[in-house]
Amino acid sequence: MKRRKLKGFVLPTLYLLITISIFAGVVLLGRDMALTNKDYDYGVGALKDEVQSVIIEDTIVSSDIASPVEEGKADIAVHFYSKDADETLQQSSLIYYENTYLPNTGIIYASDNAFDVRAVFNGKVTDITDDEFFGKCLVIEHNNKLRTYYYGLDNIQVKKDDEVTSETILGTSKNNEIMNDKKTFMFEVYLNNELKNPESIIGTKITDYDEN
Numbered sequence: 001m002k003r004r005k006l007k008g009f010v011l012p013t014l015y016l017l018i019t020i021s022i023f024a025g026v027v028l029l030g031r032d033m034a035l036t037n038k039d040y041d042y043g044v045g046a047l048k049d050e051v052q053s054v055i056i057e058d059t060i061v062s063s064d065i066a067s068p069v070e071e072g073k074a075d076i077a078v079h080f081y082s083k084d085a086d087e088t089l090q091q092s093s094l095i096y097y098e099n100t101y102l103p104n105t106g107i108i109y110a111s112d113n114a115f116d117v118r119a120v121f122n123g124k125v126t127d128i129t130d131d132e133f134f135g136k137c138l139v140i141e142h143n144n145k146l147r148t149y150y151y152g153l154d155n156i157q158v159k160k161d162d163e164v165t166s167e168t169i170l171g172t173s174k175n176n177e178i179m180n181d182k183k184t185f186m187f188e189v190y191l192n193n194e195l196k197n198p199e200s201i202i203g204t205k206i207t208d209y210d211e212n
Contacts, residue, residue, distance in 0.1 A: 063205050066120045066166055068150065068187045069109050077110035077179065080197040095178055097133065106149070106188035107198045111173065114183045117150055119168040121206055125158050134176045134186055140164060146209045149188035152176050 081093035081103035094101040095108075109115070123142040131137045134152035141147050153171035158164060173183040189198045191209060 063207055065201055065204055065206060066118065067202050068118050068120050068148075069115060069185070070118070073115040074109040074111035074173065074183075074185075076107050076199075077182070077184065078104045078108040080104060080107050080199060082197060097178060104186075105195055106151070106186045108179070108184055108186045109173065110179055110182040110184045112182065114154070114172045114174065115185075116172055117153060117170050117185050119164045119166060119170055120148055120202065121146075121166050123148075123164060125160055125162045125164060128156065128160055133178050134184075135174065136171070138170055142206065143209065145192050146206070147190045149186075149190070151186040151188070152184055 078095060079089060079093040081090060083090075085093065093104050095104050096102075119140055121142050123140040125138060126141045126147075127137075127139040129137050129139075131151055136151075136153045136156060138150045138153055138156065138158070139147060140150070150170055152174060154174035156171040157169050158171075164170070173185040175182070176184055178184065178186075187198050189196045189201045191201070
């Protein structure tokens with residue numbers, strides 16, 4: 001068989017075609033990658049536009065047992081009577097009624113003007129009764145161990161079985177048989193069914209008197 005030689009211009013032409021094909025392939029591949037990256041960027045941008053940062057702020061609820069009277073609105077006129085207290089404190093913890101001195105079972109706040117009486121912590125109003133000395137008495141159960149009593153209320157804002165929160169206004173102070181020249185209110189605390197000095201309870205943590 002007779003061999004036929006390729007003409008001189010054929011090989012350069014083939015090289016040129018191969019080079020063009022490779023270049024075209026690179027260009028097409030680059031465009032596809034650019035589109036892919038563009039789509040990705042668009043997707044991320046859309047996601048950024050749609051998704052908002054959500055910051056959940058914890059509501060800090062104080063676990064302290066508050067005072068039933070706002071500071072500055074009334075003073076403690078009669079303290080809690082304790083047999084272990086010194087003689088001076090004992091004398092300031094007596095109630096004088098019908099020529100008789102009675103030991104005070106709570107603390108009595110007094111002022112020339114009527115003042116609001118507040119719940120000292122979250123709880124449920126379990127009873128509203130009448131007291132012969134002070135008038136209306138309201139009872140709040142905070143847990144199985146702790147109950148608080150509010151004597152001498154006027155303009156009562158809650159009713160039996162109401163759920164209250166710390167510092168809910170329960171009513172206002174008023175005149176009574178014990179101190180009829182002042183607007184007064186008496187506060188008692190029962191822990192495990194035993195009377196406690198309210199001044200030793202106010203400002204403490206409710207977790208100190210949990211149900212366990």
